[in-house]
Amino acid sequence: MVDQQNAKSLDDPAGLSVLIVGCGSIGKRHARVLTQLGVRDLRVCDPVAAQCETLRAEVGAAKVYDSLQAGLRDQPACVFICTPPWLHVPQAMQAIRAGAHVFSEKPLSDSLAGVDALIALAENAKRQVMVGLCFRYHDGLAKAKQFVAQDRIGRVVAVRALVGEHLPDVRPDYRTLFSAQKTGAFDLMHDIDLALWFADQSVTQVHSVFGSFSDIGIAAPDIVEILIAFADRCVATVHLDFFQRPRRRQIEIIGTRGVVLVEFARWEQCTVSLFEAARGEWVHETLATARDDMFRAEDREFLRAVASGAPVTSTVAEARKSLEVVLAAQNL
DSSP states (O other): OOOHHHHHGGGOGGGOEEEEEOOSHHHHHHHHHHHHTTOOEEEEEOSSHHHHHHHHHHHOOSEEESSHHHHHHTOOSEEEEOSOHHHHHHHHHHHHHTTOEEEEOSSSOSSSTTHHHHHHHHHHHTOOEEEOOGGGGOHHHHHHHHHHHTTSSOSEEEEEEEEEOOHHHHOTTGGGSHHHHTTGGGGOTHHHHHHHHHHOSOEEEEEEEEEOOSSSOOSSOSEEEEEEEESSSOEEEEEEESSOSSOEEEEEEEETTEEEEEEOOSTTEEEEEEEETTTTEEEEEEEEOOHHHHHHHHHHHHHHHHHHOOOOSSOHHHHHHHHHHHHHHTTO
16 A cells, blocks of 8 residues: 555645656656656666666656566555556556556557456556556647537548658667567557547447558558548548658548648647638647647646546546557457
8 A cells, every 4th residue: 555655645746756667768758747747756667777877867766676566665656657568557557556556658558458457456446547648638639629629610520640750760779669670650559549539439440551661671560551430420540650751740630510630740839720611711820839748737637636536537448449449450
């Protein structure tokens, strides 16, 4: 169980003890954001000691452990799981059994094994479990979601999502990455999640074409095309690739009375465009953004949920939806 000191701090998110498991790039990002949010008792663990020391030097983590088991013995209030996907579910369950609340990075897992057990365990233990569907907290996408909720474009009929980037430019060490060797462009699953988020319906069919079609030289799929059918007169297409230049990212929500388009290829700004049939013209708004903004928003929600008991929005059940589509697209 969470120790007495942590229990007393539950009314103060900044006073919570947080253990980050996995000190790669995403672990470092959460460490930086949590520190900015005021978390003072930050702990880290990674089997690679150099990763821990690099993170500790950047943000001044209080304690370093060589394993999750060692970190859990000191009873952190919260655990952030930033490890490879196949470890997320078992590590989340370990953390919950130790009395901690859990934030897991995306994707939820690489299979559905243990997902139902995780949901049941969290409910029985009354622990918060949140999954890092960070683009749901992006200012431009949140504004588009608000337009849809306000019925500005009528009933959503189609969603078109596209993301492409040149992996060798993004990560010069790309050949060593797990995604380059195994999951490939499926690692860009945020855009699948966004298509499901905007459609807001149950999935009835998934069709896909994928493979290694470019010249960047990875065995894993460097391009993925997915077609998703929903229960009530709605369809989504999702394009993912690891080779195009320039980097592009956009999502288009087509309704019976209009269209919302979000272009967010650049981290520092995005453009939200709205066409309402009744007005007969496009309205464009450019928003200043920063990459850490959405991570700060989701981490703040998680800490406040832990402190107050309020529910999180990016639940395991929500994360499961995109996982099911990814598995279906891969015929797994």
